[in-house]
Amino acid sequence: MTVFPGFTLPDELRVLREQIRRFIREEIVPLEQRLDPDAPGLPEEDYERLAARTKAAGLWALGAPEEHGGGGLDTFSMSVVLEEMAQHRMGLYNVGCGVFGRYPPPAIWAGTKEQIKKYAEPTVREGWRTFFAITEPSGGSDPAGAIQTRAERRGDRWVLNGRKVFISNAHHARWGLVWARTGKDKGRAGISCFIVEPGTPGFTAKNIRTIRTAAIPNDVTLEDVELPADALVGAEGQGLDLAFDLLVKNRFPYSATNLGVAVAAHRMAIAHAKQRSTFGVPLSQRQAIQWMLADAEVEIRACRWLIWEGAWKADRGEDARVEASIAKLYSSEVLGRVVDAAVQIHGGYGVSKEFPLERWYREARVRRIGEGPSEVHRMVIARQLFR
């Protein structure tokens, strides 16, 4: 589905959004209410059952290419849809690994037909968990400078040695992508991308406990991990280009999940302010509260337009790298501010595990670090200004 954004969304997209809203209300929220509020994800059995219902409802993997078993929605439509899909307790976990589909790391789409058939397609179809491993102990913001993991060619094999940190889901993924140095070039051109299955001898993953509940990150060690020659994705030395070029488009739907949770928190704050009275007056009549909510409303609307405009440009094939950084930066910061205000307006209930706010508050903090810290996105935007 290709859409042209205007002030009114096309009917088919509005119908889809309404269907997702109903699905969340009827299928996901009641299930989440029965679970431990700190559960890292749905128990496997519930996940399987819910995923089957998502598939039956035609809501599974909407963003994956149609020819590879997905719904074929463009970046703009996915941004609209994911704003809605994120509006539940585990919503921030939804992009790429929730009950609406699990997507492979985008760089795999640059792989060979065989790689796509063996790894990407079953991931889309079956909902396999995957991981991508770029960050190392020496740093994640500047992978071109920091990656030290080496991949050496020995006969018809590649042998990987090194360490990766903060790798989400590596402990229970079916496969993943690992970026390693192959050439002599000390910068970007020396880095390549490999498909690695965690069961391969020499691969170990240990959980790193963080404030985030879902998609647990891991400390991964690669010790003489032997891979077949065809584990290389794309050309030698092309690894980081693949990672970043393909990530750009993904940043809009990713940002939309930030927006979706901000919208949900804001809606809760408005409802609470209407029904809660202090000193004999509803909170909604206090200017201090009204201003918090008014500021949140402005930021949410601005955020939506930044995401939509950038996604629309990306779909038209325009260079949307700066727009992707703007969307990621602004949405993660708006999310933090809006959830913080919602927690404050809820008082003690804001930090109680009875409501999803405290979980969103913790997970929102990570969103300003992962997928490029805010400062790195500001750097990308500023570079463009001074070009």
Ligand SMILES: Cc1cc2nc3c(=O)[nH]c(=O)nc-3n(C[C@H](O)[C@H](O)[C@H](O)COP(=O)(O)OP(=O)(O)OC[C@H]3O[C@@H](n4cnc5c(N)ncnc54)[C@H](O)[C@@H]3O)c2cc1C
């Ligand atoms: C929960 C979680 C899950 C993650 N999942 C994954 C994953 O699945 N795969 C993966 O590869 N990585 C993952 N990461 C790693 C994440 O991408 C990195 O944490 C991030 O890229 C920052 O790298 P770093 O932590 O090494 O910080 P550094 O690169 O050391 O940066 C530290 C801080 O320095 C500042 N900074 C950096 N560069 C600049 C600059 N140019 N100008 C000004 N300030 C700057 C920023 O404030 C930054 O936060 C995850 C991280 C977390 C917390």
